[in-house]
Amino acid sequence: MALIEAERVALRYGGPAGTLALEEFSIAVEPGEFTALVGPSGCGKSSFLKIVSGLHPTSAGVARLHGRPIEGPQHGIGMAFQNATLLPWRTTLENVLLPLEVSRDHRATFRQKRREHELRAMELLRTVGLAEFRDHAPFQLSGGMQQRANLCRALVHEPEILLLDEPFAALDAFTREELWGVLQDLWLERRFTVVLVTHDLREAAFLADTIHVVSRRPGRIVKTRVVDLPRPRTLATTFEPAFVDIVHELRDEISRVRQA
Amino acid sequence: MSDSTRLTLAPWIATAALLVVWELGCRLFAVEEFLLPTPSASVGALVQYADAIWHNAVFTLWVTLLGFALAVLFGLVLGVATGASRLAYAALYPMLIGFNSIPKVAIVPILVIWFGIGAVPAVLTAFLISFFPIVVNVATGIATLEPELEDVLRSLGARRSDILLKVGLPRAMPYFFASLKVAITLAFVGSVISETIAGNRGIGYLMLQASSSFRVPLVFAGLIVVAIMGIGMYALFAWLERRMTGWAFRGQTPIV
Numbered sequence: 001m002a003l004i005e006a007e008r009v010a011l012r013y014g015g016p017a018g019t020l021a022l023e024e025f026s027i028a029v030e031p032g033e034f035t036a037l038v039g040p041s042g043c044g045k046s047s048f049l050k051i052v053s054g055l056h057p058t059s060a061g062v063a064r065l066h067g068r069p070i071e072g073p074q075h076g077i078g079m080a081f082q083n084a085t086l087l088p089w090r091t092t093l094e095n096v097l098l099p100l101e102v103s104r105d106h107r108a109t110f111r112q113k114r115r116e117h118e119l120r121a122m123e124l125l126r127t128v129g130l131a132e133f134r135d136h137a138p139f140q141l142s143g144g145m146q147q148r149a150n151l152c153r154a155l156v157h158e159p160e161i162l163l164l165d166e167p168f169a170a171l172d173a174f175t176r177e178e179l180w181g182v183l184q185d186l187w188l189e190r191r192f193t194v195v196l197v198t199h200d201l202r203e204a205a206f207l208a209d210t211i212h213v214v215s216r217r218p219g220r221i222v223k224t225r226v227v228d229l230p231r232p233r234t235l236a237t238t239f240e241p242a243f244v245d246i247v248h249e250l251r252d253e254i255s256r257v258r259q260a
Numbered sequence: 261m262s263d264s265t266r267l268t269l270a271p272w273i274a275t276a277a278l279l280v281v282w283e284l285g286c287r288l289f290a291v292e293e294f295l296l297p298t299p300s301a302s303v304g305a306l307v308q309y310a311d312a313i314w315h316n317a318v319f320t321l322w323v324t325l326l327g328f329a330l331a332v333l334f335g336l337v338l339g340v341a342t343g344a345s346r347l348a349y350a351a352l353y354p355m356l357i358g359f360n361s362i363p364k365v366a367i368v369p370i371l372v373i374w375f376g377i378g379a380v381p382a383v384l385t386a387f388l389i390s391f392f393p394i395v396v397n398v399a400t401g402i403a404t405l406e407p408e409l410e411d412v413l414r415s416l417g418a419r420r421s422d423i424l425l426k427v428g429l430p431r432a433m434p435y436f437f438a439s440l441k442v443a444i445t446l447a448f449v450g451s452v453i454s455e456t457i458a459g460n461r462g463i464g465y466l467m468l469q470a471s472s473s474f475r476v477p478l479v480f481a482g483l484i485v486v487a488i489m490g491i492g493m494y495a496l497f498a499w500l501e502r503r504m505t506g507w508a509f510r511g512q513t514p515i516v
């Protein structure tokens with residue numbers, strides 16, 4: 001059974017006369033799958049994440065998690081956006097621990113289990129190469145480091161699903177490619193399910209198992225491409241013909257979608 | 261001279277320059293003392309009446325701090341309410357702005373009718389004049405929470421109270437402390453106004469008495485004392501701001 005399912009979902013913002021962000025949007029994401037949504041800007045890709053996280057109800061159709069309709073905030077979801085939004089008065093470690101302090105599932109026992117949580121957070125920070133910056137303030141970290149900490153914050157409660165909304169879009173090209181590797185390592189190690197929204201086709205092809213191309217608003221999936229390149233993928237992979245073919249194929253599709 | 265010594269000396273030199281210009285201007289144009297006394301005459305009066313000034317200044321300081329404390333309390337509560345709830349914001353903001361537009365001088369007579377002459381109207385005037393910037397700043401700090409961060413927290417099932425406590429309030433603290441610096445100087449304005457109109461003690465009352473008997477140097481001595489108390493309190497709250505919300509001044513803190 002698919003972990004995340006959407007069946008002919010529509011999402012309209014701001015009342016009956018508002019903007020239609022999604023329409024007839026159907027998708028299925030398997031457990032442990034790395035899925036990417038690509039499409040022109042403003043096509044409603046991010047809206048789908050809002051539906052999965054339970055932040056916004058569907059206007060029509062059904063979205064399901066574990067086969068149950070999504071109503072309100074769900075358990076086991078981590079989110080990260082383009083803007084790292086670390087709290088400037090907290091250290092890196094304290095920032096990573098924030099979800100455990102406030103989440104419905106851990107709030108009550110946070111104090112008792114603080115040691116255990118800290119160990120878990122430190123393990124994540126080590127994986128992304130930030131262990132020695134645990135006591136630094138966010139403004140002392142570079143943009144790429146802040147985004148690494150942001151990933152750790154999204155994963156610290158060991159969510160089943162990680163929702164990423166253009167997490168690397170604000171970074172320079174080198175840092176971005178470096179973080180592709182970091183995210184892939186985390187995923188290979190922990191095998192959570194990922195829905196990545198991006199407009200970077202190389203990023204999608206590098207990271208995802210399955211790429212869905214979303215049409216112009218109102219968004220709907222117009223093409224699905226499975227990426228069967230072996231893992232772990234490296235920067236060398238991005239120069240291989242198979243990889244380049246996929247990127248070209250996606251690019252053609254997006255151009256068609258934009259002109260449609 | 262290094263940049264930092266220059267910066268430390270600058271306010272003293274600027275103030276001294278003002279006093280020198282004032283002193284020389286008065287002497288050069290032979291301005292009558294009851295129109296504009298020289299700074300030296302004002303300081304002379306300050307020394308001569310040190311006892312009376314001291315008692316009244318301490319009284320004014322207490323009155324001001326009491327009114328200011330009320331403003332902090334009330335401002336925090338109202339700021340959190342209007343910052344966290346759009347309904348409270350919509351309901352209360354127009355009223356707050358209307359209220360803030362009323363000159364507080366106009367309220368003092370009403371306060372006197374209600375509470376009589378003395379400390380109470382002064383405390384209340386100080387309170388009324390100084391709470392508004394606190395409300396606005398705290399509300400702004402809370403309301404400008406990044407929507408992405410709010411999404412992250414809400415998707416975890418975080419309670420609104422948790423988001424407010426862990427993110428909203430700490431985030432509003434730099435705004436809050438910045439507003440305290442403005443509010444404390446306004447509180448002095450409020451208490452001195454009230455003392456001048458309807459007091460029986462305090463530096464405002466002293467100045468009124470002095471001016472009615474044309475002891476203008478004493479009036480200026482009073483003004484100087486109020487200014488010094490204002491600067492002192494401002495400095496205190498600026499220092500507190502640095503201590504409590506150092507993270508907001510990242511440019512100036514050394515990177516470790």
